[in-house]
Amino acid sequence: MSRREEIENKTEALLKPIAEKNEVRIYDVEFVKEAGQWYLRAFIDRDGGVDINKCVDVSHELSDALDEHDFIDEEYILEVSSPGLGRALKKDRHFENSLGLEVDVKLYKALDGTKEFTGKLKGYDSDTITIEMATGDKTFIRKEVSSVKLTLDF
Template sequence: MSGKQTELEAMLAPSIEALGYQCWGIEYLSQGKHTLLRVYIEHADGIDVEACATVSRQLSAVLDVEDPIANDYTLEVSSPGMDRPLFKLEQYAAYVGEQAKIRLRTPFDGRRNFQGILRGVEGDEVVIQVDDHEYLLPIDSIDKGNIIPRF
């Protein structure tokens, strides 16, 4: 997670939790003059549009006061959904046995993209089995990880 994402999560997570939701993760995507701030929220009873709207209003107020993003930005609040993004080691550990896609920031063993079965977490590394080979990928080198939904 980038420094900006870490800063934003530390700033926004308490407000999300105060509303009774879990901050699943944050994506901060700076694209030229415009920035996208996507906040994923989770709750045991699920997430509906009203929950997203409630959290969005609260986070907008916090962001207006704190003003952590200098340029124009769009705030999106969403459920992680079926192809849920994974941000933390605990999230990878919770989905052991599931199919996942992982993209690294820099190549490891000649590749950046891995798709296979999550086998666990060892220290600060995610274990993924691709075909007959297990890879240990440091969490700090993971750019993006998602569960592949089963239908």
């Protein structure tokens, strides 16, 4: 397990009781470096969505817990937010909760002349993602997929 994954897992463990207390679900936790700065991001959700006040409450409690346990050596910025409408599907629980919904799949390399596909999420496993398109089912190898997001429909 990488240092990044270790930090994400420990943070998620600290966040779990905080999320339960605040009646939210943990959508994801990520520890990423962008433009030379580390960010620890916690994405929370609940039926009907989360508002800024709920994010602030969770952020204060998580910040206190992180200070108490002090397991991150790097300087970082803590962000707590909603995963948003066009949320990324990264983990199996994200795919499970999104079965039957329309998703946008982006590939690293073009397949059949395109890198982007849209369809209803039909299935997934540890190696593949299958979507239902007007032209039929399309299965992608997960290692070849750069991102899967819920389709934004306005």
